[in-house]
Amino acid sequence: MDDKPTYEVEKYKDLNSDFQKNPDHFLNKLYSIYLFDPKITDDSDSSTDLSFSSNSQMILSSRNDLAVILLSETHTLISDIKSGQDKIKSLTFPEELLSNNVSGKRKRNALKLNYNSKISTIVMESGITYDILAGVTGFLLEINKSLMENPNEKLIDKNGYFVIMKVWINRGSDDYDFSKPYYKAVCFDENKNL
Numbered sequence: 001m002d003d004k005p006t007y008e009v010e011k012y013k014d015l016n017s018d019f020q021k022n023p024d025h026f027l028n029k030l031y032s033i034y035l036f037d038p039k040i041t042d043d044s045d046s047s048t049d050l051s052f053s054s055n056s057q058m059i060l061s062s063r064n065d066l067a068v069i070l071l072s073e074t075h076t077l078i079s080d081i082k083s084g085q086d087k088i089k090s091l092t093f094p095e096e097l098l099s100n101n102v103s104g105k106r107k108r109n110a111l112k113l114n115y116n117s118k119i120s121t122i123v124m125e126s127g128i129t130y131d132i133l134a135g136v137t138g139f140l141l142e143i144n145k146s147l148m149e150n151p152n153e154k155l156i157d158k159n160g161y162f163v164i165m166k167v168w169i170n171r172g173s174d175d176y177d178f179s180k181p182y183y184k185a186v187c188f189d190e191n192k193n194l
Helices: 008-021 025-026 076-083
Strands: 032-034 057-062 065-072 088-092 118-124 131-132 138-143 163-167 185-189
Touching: 118 185
Parallel strands: none
Antiparallel strands: 032 057, 032 185, 057 065, 065 163, 088 118, 118 131, 138 163
């Protein structure tokens, strides 16, 4: 007797097309989204209205303490590229990040970065320079080296992330505190235990 499972593929057809139209609708339940403004500091007065600049970065923070660092959709650089006002002349990563050799299941030799560590420098054709910061304190797991090849297209794409980090969790400190003034929750996963 042949007991092969049968699948009713047709009943998932709409789900697949819905996912392809709007993957964020399905994936946003898997991570929390924060804006990070490098111009706001720990010393900023949280009682005043801190408006986030147009140069905010975005952090996708997952339940397993991984963080993906990218530019927010409203970042000036992204707006200028989309409108054709400017283009990226060069995008570089610091040599110490490029030479970081992470290996194994426990990610040995991962470089520890502070939230304000520079992870990339972008020079525009207009001469404007943007320094991209880590945004979180943690260990560098992966650099998206493909950004250096065609940054103008890849940064406006959903795959235009800079780095993936394992967030440093030191329960005795506030290194992993998204209530700091330089963070703003955009989409928060209520089930995430900090």
